[in-house]
Amino acid sequence: MSRYADLLNLPDARGHFGPYGGRFVSETLSYALEQLDEQYTRLSACPDFQAEFDRDLARYVGRPSPLYHAERWSKRLGGAQIWLKREDLNHTGAHKVNNTVGQALLAKYSGKPRVIAETGAGQHGVATATVAARLGLKCQVYMGAEDVQRQAPNVYRMKLLGAEVIPVESGSRTLKDAMNEALRDWVTNVDDTFYIIGTVAGPHPYPKLVRDFNSVTGREARQQCLDSFGRLPDALIACVGGGSNAMGLFYPFLTDDEVAMYGVEAGGDGLETGRHAAPLNAGRPGVLHGNRTYLMEDEAGQILETHSISAGLDYPGVGPEHAYLKDIGRVQYKVATDAQVMQAFEDLCRIEGIIPALESSHALAYASQLAVTMTPDQHLVVNLSGRGDKDIMTVARLQGISL
Amino acid sequence: MTRIQQTFSQLKAQGRKALIPYITAGDPAPQHTLALMHALVAAGADILELGVPFSDPMADGPVIQKACERALRHGTSLRDVLQMVAEFRQTNTDTPVVLMGYLNPIEAMGYAAFAAQAASAGVDGVLVVDLPPEEGDELVPLLKSHQLDVVFLMAPTTQDDRAQKIIAAGSGYLYYVSLKGVTGSATLDVGAVSARVAQIAAMTDMPIAVGFGVRDGQTAAALARVSDGVIVGSALVSQIAELADRPVEIAPRLTQVLSEMRQAMDQRA
Numbered sequence: 001m002s003r004y005a006d007l008l009n010l011p012d013a014r015g016h017f018g019p020y021g022g023r024f025v026s027e028t029l030s031y032a033l034e035q036l037d038e039q040y041t042r043l044s045a046c047p048d049f050q051a052e053f054d055r056d057l058a059r060y061v062g063r064p065s066p067l068y069h070a071e072r073w074s075k076r077l078g079g080a081q082i083w084l085k086r087e088d089l090n091h092t093g094a095h096k097v098n099n100t101v102g103q104a105l106l107a108k109y110s111g112k113p114r115v116i117a118e119t120g121a122g123q124h125g126v127a128t129a130t131v132a133a134r135l136g137l138k139c140q141v142y143m144g145a146e147d148v149q150r151q152a153p154n155v156y157r158m159k160l161l162g163a164e165v166i167p168v169e170s171g172s173r174t175l176k177d178a179m180n181e182a183l184r185d186w187v188t189n190v191d192d193t194f195y196i197i198g199t200v201a202g203p204h205p206y207p208k209l210v211r212d213f214n215s216v217t218g219r220e221a222r223q224q225c226l227d228s229f230g231r232l233p234d235a236l237i238a239c240v241g242g243g244s245n246a247m248g249l250f251y252p253f254l255t256d257d258e259v260a261m262y263g264v265e266a267g268g269d270g271l272e273t274g275r276h277a278a279p280l281n282a283g284r285p286g287v288l289h290g291n292r293t294y295l296m297e298d299e300a301g302q303i304l305e306t307h308s309i310s311a312g313l314d315y316p317g318v319g320p321e322h323a324y325l326k327d328i329g330r331v332q333y334k335v336a337t338d339a340q341v342m343q344a345f346e347d348l349c350r351i352e353g354i355i356p357a358l359e360s361s362h363a364l365a366y367a368s369q370l371a372v373t374m375t376p377d378q379h380l381v382v383n384l385s386g387r388g389d390k391d392i393m394t395v396a397r398l399q400g401i402s403l
Numbered sequence: 404m405t406r407i408q409q410t411f412s413q414l415k416a417q418g419r420k421a422l423i424p425y426i427t428a429g430d431p432a433p434q435h436t437l438a439l440m441h442a443l444v445a446a447g448a449d450i451l452e453l454g455v456p457f458s459d460p461m462a463d464g465p466v467i468q469k470a471c472e473r474a475l476r477h478g479t480s481l482r483d484v485l486q487m488v489a490e491f492r493q494t495n496t497d498t499p500v501v502l503m504g505y506l507n508p509i510e511a512m513g514y515a516a517f518a519a520q521a522a523s524a525g526v527d528g529v530l531v532v533d534l535p536p537e538e539g540d541e542l543v544p545l546l547k548s549h550q551l552d553v554v555f556l557m558a559p560t561t562q563d564d565r566a567q568k569i570i571a572a573g574s575g576y577l578y579y580v581s582l583k584g585v586t587g588s589a590t591l592d593v594g595a596v597s598a599r600v601a602q603i604a605a606m607t608d609m610p611i612a613v614g615f616g617v618r619d620g621q622t623a624a625a626l627a628r629v630s631d632g633v634i635v636g637s638a639l640v641s642q643i644a645e646l647a648d649r650p651v652e653i654a655p656r657l658t659q660v661l662s663e664m665r666q667a668m669d670q671r672a
């Protein structure tokens with residue numbers, strides 16, 4: 001019996017993971033969240049709904065994604081065998097689509113004709129615009145004005161898909177401000193609008209349902225490990241922004257006590273500089289965007305601006321389930337600095353012929369450090385959460401190249 | 404009886420309704436807030452709602468978002484706001500002050516420290532926008548144990564069973580949000596508000612004040628007819644924004660806007 005058996009029962013009925021999570025919203029949204037909770041509880045127990053979700057994942061997203069043995073890279077490092085869970089091969093190029101396919105189904109069953117989303121890197125925005133197009137739903141995506149600049153290709157992709165991108169000029173003009181604006185939209189249009197949140201954050205039931213929709217990653221990976229090397233892996237590694245790709249990989253392994261887990265936050269210029277996005281490593285508990293979790297904040301409780309090379313990790317909070325997994329010690333949370341991330345990014349391009357997303361490169365960077373402390377008969381699974389095509393402008397700029 | 408209860412029962416005896424202006428503390432800069440509080444009282448305010456600035460005011464429209472940004476540029480903290488209330492109390496011991504804001508600055512200060520210091524500063528009530536009753540198990544009893552009223556929001560989307568919970572948890576008055584939207588929105592429907600407020604009034608003896616989207620004397624008067632009080636925020640804060648670089652003109656302008664509402668409300672009463 002696992003020491004961690006109770007984790008599978010979380011969150012509780014009110015959305016709490018220990019002291020974290022919950023539903024800290026202004027009253028207008030309470031009813032919509034209660035309805036969503038009820039609807040999700042009903043549909044997730046319904047075989048037809050699950051079958052429809054699985055069919056979309058297979059035929060539209062292209063699942064299952066492969067578990068790829070990065071043999072050359074593993075050999076180079078000379079430690080554990082590194083296996084990559086290839087979420088980058090999904091339709092739209094990241095894990096985000098697992099969740100948007102699921103939430104779009106919920107939107108369809110709720111009968112609401114309009115969806116909204118917040119996005120940082122633009123991956124969630126693209127994944128939302130994609131499913132909205134397919135279901136004929138009107139789609140508006142809030143994106144920090146800063147991110148609109150640095151992720152121009154994804155902005156255009158959303159427009160091609162028929163979505164409207166609304167630049168957010170308030171606050172720090174990044175992901176947290178986009179989320180504020182999406183919440184304000186939802187409060188105003190709650191009758192006809194479904195809010196598709198892009199990570200395991202926000203008010204209950206979002207952290208739970210986004211985790212559930214992403215857990216297909218971990219379920220597949222678990223079986224693929226057994227098929228590929230006849231046992232469970234020694235460790236799992238995933239990057240953590242809001243934490244959806246990490247929860248998706250970790251959740252089906254939580255009660256496998258022998259499997260170690262590492263979440264990797266954005267170390268930016270280094271924790272000591274304060275220029276990072278690592279609330280689990282350097283923040284403290286507080287309340288933002290509808291849940292209690294670790295936050296980057298000043299001593300007066302104001303939310304701080306974050307810094308990361310990757311827009312998708314540039315967020316001052318983190319999903320509440322991660323906060324709890326950290327406190328109880330089930331998952332270890334590490335950081336990778338921008339410099340370490342660039343090194344891992346280049347290594348994967350040159351050695352394995354895969355251009356990874358800068359977000360995912362955080363997981364790769366820590367994997368390369370951990371692998372060398374292990375032996376060649378040990379196995380590491382890394383969530384390669386997305387492909388790096390969207391990041392080539394950023395990387396070129398850092399290399400001093402203009403395209 | 405708390406100061407808030409006293410205010411409402413006096414108004415009731417006079418056949419009048421509460422006028423409750425909101426400004427963000429520290430806007431346009433902290434040194435102006437105290438004078439503005441006194442000016443609002445002189446112009447006819449019965450209760451003051453003082454906003455505690457927050458970096459991520461997700462229930463507020465652009466007007467109050469910018470007010471928070473102005474206040475935070477000067478570093479206005481929750482402790483500073485409590486200090487302002489303490490100073491206000493040195494010369495005004497009658498007008499209730501309700502702090503309105505978001506939970507995180509209170510979490511950062513610590514619930515117990517906040518409850519004690521708010522009470523000793525002379526705060527009367529606390530409205531935490533992102534704290535529904537379900538999440539209030541810890542903070543609400545602490546506030547009440549310091550004789551602070553805990554004001555909750557009720558919205559057009561609030562169903563009757565939740566309304567009962569909110570009534571049971573709250574004290575002082577209920578804040579009925581007039582519309583689906585953020586503060587400062589422009590689509591208030593007086594007819595719909597009247598109908599719902601009447602239904603809620605049948606469930607409780609607590610006074611009901613209506614806010615969000617009140618721009619002028621006419622709307623204030625119409626809402627006063629169907630409720631126990633009217634809250635005015637963005638209409639005042641937008642004046643502060645306009646005069647942010649001419650702060651001496653703010654108090655006279657707020658006086659003008661609020662007096663007009665006062666008159667309109669009292670004429671109808």
Ligand SMILES: Cc1ncc(COP(=O)(O)O)c(C=O)c1O
Binds near residue numbers: 124240
């Ligand atoms: C490829 C990729 N990985 C990871 C993330 C971070 O999100 P999360 O931590 O929710 O997986 C993003 C967000 O945009 C992303 O695009």
